Amino acid sequence: MTLAPETTVPRDPQDRRLALRATGVLRTFNDADVLTAADVHVATRLGALGGEGQEQVLLAVALATRAVRLGSVCLDLATAEGSVPPPEGGALPWPDAEAWAEAVTASPLVAAGALRWEHDLLYLDRYWQQEVQVCADLVARRALAPPPVDVAVLDTGIGRVFPDHGYDEQRSAVRRAVLGWTTVLTGGPGTGKTTTVAGLLALLAEQAELTGGRPRVALAAPTGKAAARLQEAVRTEAARLPAADSARIAGLEASTLHRLLGSRRDNGTRFRHHRGNRLPHDVVVVDETSMVSLTMMARLLEAVRPDARLLLVGDPDQLASVDAGAVLADLVSGLAGDDGPVAALRTNHRSQAHIIALAEALQRGDADAALVELAAGSDEVLFLTDEDPTPALRVPVLDAALAIREAALAGDARAALDALDRHRLLCAHRDGPFGVRRWNRLVEEWITEATGDPLWDLWYPGRPVLVTANDYGLGVHNGDVGVTVVGPDGRLRVYVDGATGLLEFAPTRLDDVETMHAMTIHKAQGSQADEVTVLLPGEDSRLLTRELFYTAVTRARSTVRVVGTEESVRAATERRALRATGLRHRLQS
Numbered sequence: 001m002t003l004a005p006e007t008t009v010p011r012d013p014q015d016r017r018l019a020l021r022a023t024g025v026l027r028t029f030n031d032a033d034v035l036t037a038a039d040v041h042v043a044t045r046l047g048a049l050g051g052e053g054q055e056q057v058l059l060a061v062a063l064a065t066r067a068v069r070l071g072s073v074c075l076d077l078a079t080a081e082g083s084v085p086p087p088e089g090g091a092l093p094w095p096d097a098e099a100w101a102e103a104v105t106a107s108p109l110v111a112a113g114a115l116r117w118e119h120d121l122l123y124l125d126r127y128w129q130q131e132v133q134v135c136a137d138l139v140a141r142r143a144l145a146p147p148p149v150d151v152a153v154l155d156t157g158i159g160r161v162f163p164d165h166g167y168d169e170q171r172s173a174v175r176r177a178v179l180g181w182t183t184v185l186t187g188g189p190g191t192g193k194t195t196t197v198a199g200l201l202a203l204l205a206e207q208a209e210l211t212g213g214r215p216r217v218a219l220a221a222p223t224g225k226a227a228a229r230l231q232e233a234v235r236t237e238a239a240r241l242p243a244a245d246s247a248r249i250a251g252l253e254a255s256t257l258h259r260l261l262g263s264r265r266d267n268g269t270r271f272r273h274h275r276g277n278r279l280p281h282d283v284v285v286v287d288e289t290s291m292v293s294l295t296m297m298a299r300l301l302e303a304v305r306p307d308a309r310l311l312l313v314g315d316p317d318q319l320a321s322v323d324a325g326a327v328l329a330d331l332v333s334g335l336a337g338d339d340g341p342v343a344a345l346r347t348n349h350r351s352q353a354h355i356i357a358l359a360e361a362l363q364r365g366d367a368d369a370a371l372v373e374l375a376a377g378s379d380e381v382l383f384l385t386d387e388d389p390t391p392a393l394r395v396p397v398l399d400a401a402l403a404i405r406e407a408a409l410a411g412d413a414r415a416a417l418d419a420l421d422r423h424r425l426l427c428a429h430r431d432g433p434f435g436v437r438r439w440n441r442l443v444e445e446w447i448t449e450a451t452g453d454p455l456w457d458l459w460y461p462g463r464p465v466l467v468t469a470n471d472y473g474l475g476v477h478n479g480d481v482g483v484t485v486v487g488p489d490g491r492l493r494v495y496v497d498g499a500t501g502l503l504e505f506a507p508t509r510l511d512d513v514e515t516m517h518a519m520t521i522h523k524a525q526g527s528q529a530d531e532v533t534v535l536l537p538g539e540d541s542r543l544l545t546r547e548l549f550y551t552a553v554t555r556a557r558s559t560v561r562v563v564g565t566e567e568s569v570r571a572a573t574e575r576r577a578l579r580a581t582g583l584r585h586r587l588q589s
């Protein structure tokens with residue numbers, strides 16, 4: 001197995017600026033494009049404030065900042081050199097690992113608590129604090145006396161909500177979740193996670209009825225799209241329950257995690273609900289937990305009442321959060337054990353046998369099996385190996401764009417959004433031949449060729465957009481999708497599919513959006529489409545990892561078309577997107 005040295009979305013090109021005032025080894029690492037100007041700035045500033053001038057310590061601080069930027073929570077000095085590809089012009093002046101660790105541990109920055117050194121890992125204080133807090137809150141929740149439960153009523157209830165054969169995993173998962181305060185429910189797509197959530201909520205409501213109450217339930221997910229999906233899926237599954245159970249969970253609404261915690265305009269990482277002002281809910285369910293960063297998990301855990309049930313649902317094989325941390329994967333391995341809070345669903349109940357087989361081959365890291373599935377020629381899994389895939393992709397990709405456009409010209413926002421959900425073109429990169437920018441342009445050219453419309457304006461009927469920043473004033477969130485539609489007055493309107501329903505805007509009001517004929521796999525997390533086309537980059541792409549490929553494949557509901565080579569499939573299957581964190585270890589000790 002090889003490790004992906006750097007695994008995150010490509011950084012802002014502005015970050016490539018040189019740190020003009022940097023000198024010595026910081027300058028060398030900046031010139032080699034390992035450290036950004038911001039990494040260097042953090043290190044020199046911290047050094048100046050804390051009375052630390054040693055170059056090698058400042059290098060460690062800058063590399064710890066870089067590690068956070070790339071998704072890790074801390075830096076392992078012993079393996080730092082191996083995680084950075086050597087620049088073309090020659091080797092970098094890496095300090096001797098032992099002397100380096102000694103200099104760092106003796107630094108006044110460590111003594112002052114600006115840096116933390118634990119388990120041979122170097123943390124910036126803020127992330128150390130968050131990791132310690134997440135661990136402490138989880139441990140404290142586990143140390144509480146178990147919730148009061150009428151076990152006889154519970155067992156009868158489990159038989160009622162899951163009466164059929166084939167539900168053993170779900171029965172055992174809900175039993176565990178009713179009997180404990182904290183549960184981590186894991187499983188790939190179609191393994192029955194939502195069905196389990198619906199059954200669990202009905203059983204918790206039944207328990208509350210025994211004392212004359214009704215639990216206050218919060219359903220949340222990291223993005224608006226994922227929250228909308230969760231709400232819809234819970235309602236669908238609720239409808240399948242016996243009438244009394246269905247009524248117990250009727251009308252539940254989901255929101256984004258930010259909204260649940262009470263986002264504040266003045267602070268992006270602090271919320272209205274916290275340890276001093278807890279959430280009122282008795283049950284908090286978070287879906288798509290793989291997308292939750294360490295910072296968000298820290299905020300969530302401090303806001304949830306200790307005597308509220310917390311259910312964290314997700315697929316730990318997917319890409320981790322965009323921000324630092326790999327919390328779900330850490331919880332799964334850190335809390336593993338027969339009487340631990342992790343309940344795993346493994347059996348897939350959907351009928352897409354070939355997509356499932358491909359996803360499972362990726363989970364196992366079995367490139368041969370993945371290639372067999374890709375070559376099998378099923379209707380579900382297509383493999384396009386043409387050197388220039390554009391002619392073959394033109395038909396399905398243009399068809400999808402024209403379907404959105406047709407609905408948009410007819411003024412039908414819902415139909416345009418539904419058309420958008422039928423196909424997704426996913427890229428690993430933003431730039432380059434396999435990047436989002438190029439493919440967005442290409443699709444627009446194809447639309448022009450097909451319709452004669454030159455698409456001179458930024459906004460045009462059928463332009464699908466992805467929201468790229470939270471705007472609490474407008475009520476839109478990073479990751480929400482929208483379509484541009486001709487309104488009844490002939491003017492263009494944008495309809496965004498938010499967590500609370502369709503929101504309508506004049507195009508000029510939406511600043512932070514990008515065209516979404518193609519999107520990155522990172523941004524596609526938390527959503528699915530009927531048909532997915534995945535453009536794999538060349539095998540030496542830094543972003544190409546098993547988690548990336550698995551996330552892309554599992555976005556497809558009925559068909560996935562993989563565009564790439566045998567080499568890129570092998571590289572994607574064999575390379576892991578591992579992040580340095582200490583949470584797993586901390587939870588085990």
Ligand SMILES: Nc1ncnc2c1ncn2[C@@H]1O[C@H](COP(=O)(O)OP(=O)(O)OP(=O)(O)O)[C@@H](O)[C@H]1O
Nearest residue numbers: 166167187188189190191192193194195196349350
């Ligand atoms: N034990 C089971 N036996 C048969 N069918 C099941 C079982 N559990 C769930 N299903 C059905 O399988 C489908 C997938 O279930 P569900 O939506 O709960 O999975 P999920 O893990 O939430 O999927 P996703 O993450 O893709 O949304 C649903 O149609 C559901 O009704």
